[in-house]
Amino acid sequence: xxxxxxxxxxxxxxxxxxxxxxxxxxxxxxxxxxxxxxxxxxxxxxxxxxxxxxxxxxxxxxxxxxxxxxxxxxxxxxxxxxxxxxxxxxxxxxxxxxxxxxxxxxxxxxxxxxxxxxxxxxxxxxxxxxxxxxxxxxxxxxxxxxxxxxxxxxxxxxxxxxxxxxxxxxxxxxxxxxxxxxxxxxxxxxxxxxxxxxxxxxxxxxxxxxxxxxxxxxxxxxxxxxxxxxxxxxxxxxxxxxxxxxxxxxxxxxxxxxxxxxxxxxxxxxxxxxxxxxxxxxxxxxxxxxxxxxxxxxxxxxxxxxxxxxxxxxxxxxxxxxxxxxxxxxxxxxxxxxxxxxxxxxxxxxxxxxxxxxxxxxxxxxxxxxxxxxxxxxxxxxxxxxxxxxxxxxxxxxxxxxxxxxxxxxxxxxxxxxxxxx
Amino acid sequence: xxxxxxxxxxxxxxxxxxxxxxxxxxxxxxxxxxxxxxxxxxxxxxxxxxxxxxxxxxxxxxxxxxxxxxxxxxxxxxxxxxxxxxxxxxxxxxxxxxxxxxxxxxxxxxxxx
Numbered sequence: 001x002x003x004x005x006x007x008x009x010x011x012x013x014x015x016x017x018x019x020x021x022x023x024x025x026x027x028x029x030x031x032x033x034x035x036x037x038x039x040x041x042x043x044x045x046x047x048x049x050x051x052x053x054x055x056x057x058x059x060x061x062x063x064x065x066x067x068x069x070x071x072x073x074x075x076x077x078x079x080x081x082x083x084x085x086x087x088x089x090x091x092x093x094x095x096x097x098x099x100x101x102x103x104x105x106x107x108x109x110x111x112x113x114x115x116x117x118x119x120x121x122x123x124x125x126x127x128x129x130x131x132x133x134x135x136x137x138x139x140x141x142x143x144x145x146x147x148x149x150x151x152x153x154x155x156x157x158x159x160x161x162x163x164x165x166x167x168x169x170x171x172x173x174x175x176x177x178x179x180x181x182x183x184x185x186x187x188x189x190x191x192x193x194x195x196x197x198x199x200x201x202x203x204x205x206x207x208x209x210x211x212x213x214x215x216x217x218x219x220x221x222x223x224x225x226x227x228x229x230x231x232x233x234x235x236x237x238x239x240x241x242x243x244x245x246x247x248x249x250x251x252x253x254x255x256x257x258x259x260x261x262x263x264x265x266x267x268x269x270x271x272x273x274x275x276x277x278x279x280x281x282x283x284x285x286x287x288x289x290x291x292x293x294x295x296x297x298x299x300x301x302x303x304x305x306x307x308x309x310x311x312x313x314x315x316x317x318x319x320x321x322x323x324x325x326x327x328x329x330x331x332x333x334x335x336x337x338x339x340x341x342x343x344x345x346x347x348x349x350x351x352x353x354x355x356x357x358x359x360x361x362x363x364x365x366x367x368x369x370x371x372x373x374x375x376x377x378x379x380x381x382x383x384x385x386x387x388x389x390x391x392x393x394x395x396x397x398x399x400x401x402x403x404x405x406x407x408x409x410x411x412x413x414x415x416x417x418x419x420x421x422x
Numbered sequence: 423x424x425x426x427x428x429x430x431x432x433x434x435x436x437x438x439x440x441x442x443x444x445x446x447x448x449x450x451x452x453x454x455x456x457x458x459x460x461x462x463x464x465x466x467x468x469x470x471x472x473x474x475x476x477x478x479x480x481x482x483x484x485x486x487x488x489x490x491x492x493x494x495x496x497x498x499x500x501x502x503x504x505x506x507x508x509x510x511x512x513x514x515x516x517x518x519x520x521x522x523x524x525x526x527x528x529x530x531x532x533x534x535x
Contacts, residue, residue: 058508078510314507338493345492386491390482415439
């Protein structure tokens with residue numbers, strides 16, 4: 001951890017400036033969103049995206065739709081080659097950036113080629129965390145981060161095959177659901193009886209985790225200690241308590257590690273992510289960072305958690321585009337995310353754990369949960385009821401006072417509460 | 423004009439900020455049609471989000487925009503233009519005529535079965 005003294009503070013927007021030639025390292029959602037937004041904001045100079053993969057694509061479907069008919073790169077691509085050409089966005093596919101020079105603002109590729117730039121955006125994302133246990137490198141053990149990962153899992157699955165998913169968070173739960181739907185016998189392992197409690201609150205986490213059981217996903221409390229290979233190519237996950245789970249396919253979904261090394265090597269301040277301000281500026285003036293690799297440090301010095309959600313990547317890419325041009329970022333709504341599993345759609349806005357009073361709205365097929373503090377809503381979560389969360393987001397953003405009784409009453413729509421306040 | 427289009431609903435069936443889904447069989451179109459009321463202005467778009475398979479009639483309607491109920495891709499109510507990812511393709515729009523208490527739809531000829 002280096003000193004953060006040099007990190008610029010997010011002040012009022014400076015004057016519009018020319019970002020010059022922009023090289024974006026990483027063509028995921030943050031990188032693409034930045035490129036697109038630069039054009040919307042009138043940037044006319046070169047934009048080049050360096051991306052090791054063959055196209056620029058969206059990742060949420062990888063853990064949800066990977067077995068669906070029509071799941072292919074065409075359905076995932078952010079933009080066709082034609083659209084990229086229209087936008088004047090150049091791409092270097094199949095090449096990895098190996099170094100940046102933050103002073104000269106140049107990017108070196110693994111081919112040895114040096115791309116000159118005036119502004120660099122690091123949107124290098126993260127890589128799947130692997131299990132630190134013997135056997136974690138067996139071919140039967142997969143992670144899920146890229147299209148190739150999803151295709152490898154798809155190729156490894158057949159109806160009735162035994163799948164063990166390690167990690168019951170968003171990716172693990174979505175994948176367990178998708179595997180079950182194609183007929184695999186699925187066991188989901190997590191050290192918590194209520195994974196995601198920090199993100200969705202204890203009650204919703206319990207409800208969600210209970211859905212696995214209802215869909216014949218076997219859930220096990222525990223941690224993997226060892227993966228033992230078998231002679232037929234399968235393997236056995238041995239849990240710390242000695243439980244043995246034979247598997248034809250093992251998928252590890254235990255989070256990501258930010259791909260910050262290229263920034264660290266260039267001397268950028270970093271601490272579980274490349275540190276940025278509200279303008280996505282790093283500690284080097286010509287270098288910005290966005291998406292999963294970036295970690296926000298507030299004006300008050302408070303370190304925020306890296307937000308690993310889809311919208312956060314989109315908005316931080318757009319904020320980086322504004323920042324590169326010396327413009328203020330757009331005001332961001334309260335953080336929001338979704339997940340799809342066992343045929344239901346989860347949406348969450350704000351926080352559902354920590355201080356405050358939890359309110360539960362019963363009456364539908366699924367509960368909705370709210371957290372209020374000092375008469376204001378700070379978080380909401382719902383299943384198959386997106387508009388409750390969309391309304392909640394506006395109630396939070398606009399700091400509209402709410403009553404616990406109304407939130408608990410299924411007869412009162414949040415949309416009506418929002419409208420009544422206007 | 424009152425014989426133009428197909429009566430699909432009454433104005434009172436679609437409160438402000440809400441939408442209804444008209445089955446494709448009613449309008450003879452390839453997709454169901456979502457009819458939206460945004461502040462007293464009525465709009466009609468193909469109902470199925472161009473991203474995945476959600477019904478836009480279940481979406482969030484505000485300021486001339488509908489937000490898909492699944493992944494919040496946004497579309498312009500006036501012309502169906504996509505405004506925000508994850509959707510990347512427009513949806514078709516249809517003409518709406520308010521005829522007294524009736525809502526009439528003139529289906530987009532490109533979307534007839």
